[in-house]
Amino acid sequence: MMEVLSAEVVVIGGGVIGASAAYYLAREGAEVMIVEAEDLASGASGACDGFLFLQSKIPGPHMDMARESLRLFPDIATDLEVDIEYDRCGSLVLARTAEGIKSLKAQVKKLKGAGLEVEMVGQEDLKELCPAAAPGIKGASYCRDDAQVNPTKLTLGLAKKAQDLGATIMINCRVENIIITNDRVRELRTSAGSIHTRRVVCAAGIGSNQIGKMAIIDVPVMPRKGQILVTEPVERILKTIVADASYLGVKQGIEGLEPDTEEARKLGLSFTAEQTKDGNILLGSTREYAGFDTETTPEAIKTIARNAVEFLPRVSELDVIRSFAGLRPYSPDGLPILGTVKGIRGFYLATGHSGDGISLAPITGKLIAELVLDGETSMDISPFSLSRFK
Amino acid sequence: MRGPAEKSGRYKLLMECPQEIPCDPCASACSTGAISLERELCSRPRVREELCSGCLSCLEACPVSCIYLMEEVEGSSLLTLALDRLPRPRKGDEVILKDARGRELGRGRVVRSKKSRKDSGLCILTVRAPSDLAAITRTVEVEGRGAEYPEPEEAGAHLSGRAEDFSVCRCEETSRATLKVAIEAGVRHARNLRRLTRMGLGLCQGRSCADLLLKELFEQAGCDPAKAGMPRARVPLRPVTLRELSGRTREE
Numbered sequence: 005m006m007e008v009l010s011a012e013v014v015v016i017g018g019g020v021i022g023a024s025a026a027y028y029l030a031r032e033g034a035e036v037m038i039v040e041a042e043d044l045a046s047g048a049s050g051a052c053d054g055f056l057f058l059q060s061k062i063p064g065p066h067m068d069m070a071r072e073s074l075r076l077f078p079d080i081a082t083d084l085e086v087d088i089e090y091d092r093c094g095s096l097v098l099a100r101t102a103e104g105i106k107s108l109k110a111q112v113k114k115l116k117g118a119g120l121e122v123e124m125v126g127q128e129d130l131k132e133l134c135p136a137a138a139p140g141i142k143g144a145s146y147c148r149d150d151a152q153v154n155p156t157k158l159t160l161g162l163a164k165k166a167q168d169l170g171a172t173i174m175i176n177c178r179v180e181n182i183i184i185t186n187d188r189v190r191e192l193r194t195s196a197g198s199i200h201t202r203r204v205v206c207a208a209g210i211g212s213n214q215i216g217k218m219a220i221i222d223v224p225v226m227p228r229k230g231q232i233l234v235t236e237p238v239e240r241i242l243k244t245i246v247a248d249a250s251y252l253g254v255k256q257g258i259e260g261l262e263p264d265t266e267e268a269r270k271l272g273l274s275f276t277a278e279q280t281k282d283g284n285i286l287l288g289s290t291r292e293y294a295g296f297d298t299e300t301t302p303e304a305i306k307t308i309a310r311n312a313v314e315f316l317p318r319v320s321e322l323d324v325i326r327s328f329a330g331l332r333p334y335s336p337d338g339l340p341i342l343g344t345v346k347g348i349r350g351f352y353l354a355t356g357h358s359g360d361g362i363s364l365a366p367i368t369g370k371l372i373a374e375l376v377l378d379g380e381t382s383m384d385i386s387p388f389s390l391s392r393f394k
Numbered sequence: 395m396r397g398p399a400e401k402s403g404r405y406k407l408l409m410e411c412p413q414e415i416p417c418d419p420c421a422s423a424c425s426t427g428a429i430s431l432e433r434e435l436c437s438r439p440r441v442r443e444e445l446c447s448g449c450l451s452c453l454e455a456c457p458v459s460c461i462y463l464m465e466e467v468e469g470s471s472l473l474t475l476a477l478d479r480l481p482r483p484r485k486g487d488e489v490i491l492k493d494a495r496g497r498e499l500g501r502g503r504v505v506r507s508k509k510s511r512k513d514s515g516l517c518i519l520t521v522r523a524p525s526d527l528a529a530i531t532r533t534v535e536v537e538g539r540g541a542e543y544p545e546p547e548e549a550g551a552h553l554s555g556r557a558e559d560f561s562v563c564r565c566e567e568t569s570r571a572t573l574k575v576a577i578e579a580g581v582r583h584a585r586n587l588r589r590l591t592r593m594g595l596g597l598c599q600g601r602s603c604a605d606l607l608l609k610e611l612f613e614q615a616g617c618d619p620a621k622a623g624m625p626r627a628r629v630p631l632r633p634v635t636l637r638e639l640s641g642r643t644r645e646e
Contacts, residue, residue, distance in 0.1 A: 043583060045589060046589070310640040325630070326628065
């Protein structure tokens with residue numbers, strides 16, 4: 005039996021972006037409904053690490069958004085009933101070679117120019133900040149404002165709070181078509197029936213391309229796979245979130261910071277490590293194009309393990325208990341796609357966050373809520389518009 | 395009933411757990427210190443038979459019924475085991491003694507048969523048997539009744555008899571009730587259930603979680619367990635150190 009439902013705003017996608025948009029919309033009193041094809045956090049938001057990593061962002065609009073987003077986290081942590089394990093632990097980017105240090109210094113200069121509090125630290129300071137780092141590491145850049153969070157709990161917490169504020173959450177509900185008449189969104193056809201609405205937010209992550217097609221627009225989001233290893237829980241070994249300099253190289257294509265082995269270059273692999281509140285260490289990660297495949301692969305696992313042993317020798321004898329892979333919604337320039345779409349009133353995009361969905365979720369949700377309810381945003385989101393790809 | 399041991403060393407305690415998995419109900423149940431976990435949760439239990447009082451708490455507690463208690467009495471052995479199959483042998487029944495591979499060893503007679511105090515459907519059974527056979531007996535079967543299939547209701551009661559606070563996942567201590575709430579709230583994929591309840595995300599990675607219970611819970615909620623996509627096995631299948639995964643030797 006198909007019933008006819010309705011909502012003021014429908015958010016497609018129950019990942020961190022959709023949950024955050026619903027949270028901010030519900031806070032403003034909007035009647036909002038999340039439509040999720042599977043379960044909450046069943047895509048990238050439940051298969052990633054929890055880095056809130058300003059150091060890795062590109063100075064400019066990307067960095068500005070990430071910084072605004074980070075400012076929202078403490079309030080969210082207080083507001084949600086779920087413990088999102090937010091910890092302002094700081095971040096380190098490690099460099100092993102003299103060239104690495106040189107490139108890192110140039111990067112730090114750029115970041116400082118953008119107003120970020122980041123500094124180079126030598127081997128002495130590193131002993132204090134990251135006692136587990138290998139003696140061969142020459143230095144690191146350190147950003148004290150960076151933080152970590154539990155991404156799954158963040159997603160569930162935001163969705164739960166939105167629900168408490170009146171939002172409806174439809175899981176196992178697949179969008180089959182979007183009905184647009186006179187250039188205006190009217191209705192969603194879903195596996196659970198018809199939903200009448202005049203405003204739709206597409207926060208469907210890697211499913212955004214498919215959703216876009218229903219509205220006859222091309223949303224250039226493709227899945228990019230990231231593989232991660234999980235160790236057994238142990239006492240605190242890592243005080244901060246940690247990456248190696250090639251992370252910046254891979255992420256931003258910075259010269260002199262590429263991974264140093266052929267294998268790693270092929271997998272887009274750079275080293276990241278974080279210790280969760282439970283004590284497990286998450287080790288990452290790759291950036292591969294493998295369609296919608298979420299298998300973990302022996303090459304990636306071996307290379308990640310090798311990185312871990314080389315950068316953090318103290319973890320060598322820890323047991324790995326699991327590997328997993330998540331598909332990041334990657335956009336051609338690695339930046340999110342936000343805002344309205346020309347020619348379709350009532351259709352909003354909040355997708356393509358690539359590897360930054362967790363850290364950008366709060367600000368994305370906030371701006372989307374402003375855009376949907378007021379028609380304007382407190383930050384300029386034009387650099388993220390879909391039209392930049394035309 | 396067995397009272398406290400009159401003299402130490404009266405009982406022989408056999409523990410047949412071959413896997414090092416996070417499991418400690420036997421040690422927690424033992425009040426005399428006869429069973430302990432030496433190093434960590436994954437260690438196999440260490441037994442000090444001289445401290446055993448024969449109280450049988452460990453047999454009742456063991457989730458996989460792999461503990462056996464032996465006592466020498468008048469030239470033969472009294473073997474006590476936890477039987478998790480139906481039908482339950484009765485006092486006075488002659489039973490076939492079987493070894494770990496199910497081969498017939500000989501005959502014994504039931505001197506005591508009691509349903510477990512816990513609501514687990516287990517039967518705590520004491521069998522008199524020749525000493526040489528008792529030591530290698532791992533299960534028993536009622537003569538002539540072995541082929542009899544238990545009534546479905548009784549078999550079902552056996553499974554759903556598990557208490558609501560029964561930890562389906564022992565590593566993360568996810569209870570049956572927690573799983574039930576999540577499934578009833580609409581979770582339809584086992585891997586999402588895992589993410590939401592942490593079931594199967596601990597040290598053993600679901601290797602010792604009860605597939606059956608999960609299946610039963612999905613069925614109860616009216617969804618097809620086959621479509622729930624039981625969490626898939628992934629590398630590593632059992633814990634492996636980072637050094638080993640990296641392909642390095644200890645010296646490198």
